[in-house]
Amino acid sequence: MEFLTTIEKTDSSFLEEAKQKCGEDLSLCYQCLKCTAGCPTAPYMDIRPNNIIRMIQMGMKKEVLGSSAIWLCVSCETCGTRCPNKIDIGVLMDALREMSIEEKVPAKEKNIHLLHEAFVQSVKRGGRVHEATMLIDYKLRSKDFMTDLVPGMVLFLKGKIPLFPSLIKGRGEIKRIFERCKK
Amino acid sequence: MKFSYFPGCTDHSTSLEYGLSTHEVFKTLGVELVEIEDWNCCGAAATHSINRLLSLCLPARNISKAQSSQAGPLVVPCAGCFNMLKRTEHVLKNDETERKEIEEIVGFTYQSSLEILALMDVILNRIGLEKVQEKVKKPLKGLKPACYYGCALVRHPKITQLDDPENPQYLDRLMKSLGAEPVEWSYKIDCCGSDLALTYGGVVKKLVGRIVSMAKEAGAQCIVTSCGLCQANLEMRQEIGLPIFYFTELMGVAFDVEKRENWWKKHMISPKGLLESLKLA
Numbered sequence: 001m002e003f004l005t006t007i008e009k010t011d012s013s014f015l016e017e018a019k020q021k022c023g024e025d026l027s028l029c030y031q032c033l034k035c036t037a038g039c040p041t042a043p044y045m046d047i048r049p050n051n052i053i054r055m056i057q058m059g060m061k062k063e064v065l066g067s068s069a070i071w072l073c074v075s076c077e078t079c080g081t082r083c084p085n086k087i088d089i090g091v092l093m094d095a096l097r098e099m100s101i102e103e104k105v106p107a108k109e110k111n112i113h114l115l116h117e118a119f120v121q122s123v124k125r126g127g128r129v130h131e132a133t134m135l136i137d138y139k140l141r142s143k144d145f146m147t148d149l150v151p152g153m154v155l156f157l158k159g160k161i162p163l164f165p166s167l168i169k170g171r172g173e174i175k176r177i178f179e180r181c182k183k
Numbered sequence: 184m185k186f187s188y189f190p191g192c193t194d195h196s197t198s199l200e201y202g203l204s205t206h207e208v209f210k211t212l213g214v215e216l217v218e219i220e221d222w223n224c225c226g227a228a229a230t231h232s233i234n235r236l237l238s239l240c241l242p243a244r245n246i247s248k249a250q251s252s253q254a255g256p257l258v259v260p261c262a263g264c265f266n267m268l269k270r271t272e273h274v275l276k277n278d279e280t281e282r283k284e285i286e287e288i289v290g291f292t293y294q295s296s297l298e299i300l301a302l303m304d305v306i307l308n309r310i311g312l313e314k315v316q317e318k319v320k321k322p323l324k325g326l327k328p329a330c331y332y333g334c335a336l337v338r339h340p341k342i343t344q345l346d347d348p349e350n351p352q353y354l355d356r357l358m359k360s361l362g363a364e365p366v367e368w369s370y371k372i373d374c375c376g377s378d379l380a381l382t383y384g385g386v387v388k389k390l391v392g393r394i395v396s397m398a399k400e401a402g403a404q405c406i407v408t409s410c411g412l413c414q415a416n417l418e419m420r421q422e423i424g425l426p427i428f429y430f431t432e433l434m435g436v437a438f439d440v441e442k443r444e445n446w447w448k449k450h451m452i453s454p455k456g457l458l459e460s461l462k463l464a
Binding site for chain 1: 190195196199221222223224226227228229230231232233234235236237240241244247288289290316335338339340353369372373374376377378379381382383384386390419448451
């Protein structure tokens with residue numbers, strides 16, 4: 001009886017919001033755990049992919065949007081490919097990250113979010129990503145100056161991190177696209 | 184035969200040897216690749232992680248450029264770019280409301296006749312393995328590669344529509360046609376950890392370590408891949424010194440193209456010793 005009472009009290013607004021945002025029918029999940037079994041980063045997540053879906057069904061918005069799981073997903077799409085109910089969980093994870101940014105929930109995995117931001121800003125500046133300035137921008141944002149300095153230098157010496165950016169002519173068009181897509 | 188070509192940002196940086204070998208191989212095959220004018224970054228995983236609409240509009244601008252170039256189907260070497268362009272194509276083809284929004288923001292009219300193809304697909308299904316075999320001067324005899332597909336080319340299959348998502352065969356078939364003997368193994372579609380390499384190096388080291396050691400256990404002398412990020416992760420985050428090739432580099436070896444010495448200099452793990460031992464250097 002206690003279980004039934006919980007169901008009655010469940011707020012379904014988060015489920016509806018997430019469904020609408022990602023376009024996937026999250027109610028179909030019957031917890032077969034195929035997604036979690038095949039996920040390369042699940043061992044490092046605080047909430048496993050199958051539990052993310054269950055918690056959305058239970059209306060646990062704060063816990064889901066504040067989880068490390070949504071940031072540790074690398075969009076490899078193993079989950080979505082194998083889901084017997086055709087739920088594209090990779091697309092759901094994208095939608096959850098966007099929702100957490102919109103609702104200003106601090107990213108549990110700050111550096112992953114900062115790297116994405118640094119990458120996107122680099123594209124905004126030149127139309128193409130420029131690894132050197134993108135990485136400096138990321139290092140400044142994350143204050144993680146020491147990691148990967150040696151491999152970075154080796155890549156630079158091999159000519160694989162160009163000093164100068166390759167700027168496109170249509171930078172104005174890119175700026176306009178960014179403006180129009182701004183949330 | 185002619186195609187329009189989207190090199191992607193890593194063509195001039197971390198995947199330098201992929202671009203160089205692609206151009207040499209296509210020259211040998213007599214197939215022209217016309218770089219689309221003033222192309223922009225596809226947005227990569229970073230963009231779809233934080234802004235879905237932007238992640239559709241950035242590739243859409245490249246689709247619009249390819250349409251106006253009229254140089255034929257759009258060929259994409261980078262697995263990540265291919266995935267982003269195909270995601271956009273999927274939306275443009277199947278969601279009228281979003282298509283109109285994207286068209287309005289980017290300022291173009293989508294023509295569904297434009298095909299978007301992975302480089303590997305072009306080699307296997309447009310040029311054909313028969314033509315490839317005709318150009319082989321140095322069969323890759325004795326070479327046992329593990330063919331590694333990673334994620335972006337085979338998943339999600341509704342988007343990429345390229346090969347079997349659990350047991351793809353494209354690279355294996357290509358390697359066999361060059362005279363190599365690809366090994367059977369179980370990690371060909373396991374994720375390398377992608378851009379977590381920069382933020383969670385330890386996780387990527389574990390994932391890469393497993394892939395590389397399983398390739399070795401299966402008897403592989405090297406891994407051959409078709410993705411720039413996979414190649415970089417597999418080469419930089421492993422500890423056993425297994426060479427990691429782009430498939431176009433091994434095509435170049437089999438075609439005996441000159442200039443391939445330059446490609447090996449770009450590798451973190453030099454494959455020269457392996458090639459010399461098989462008289463393929």
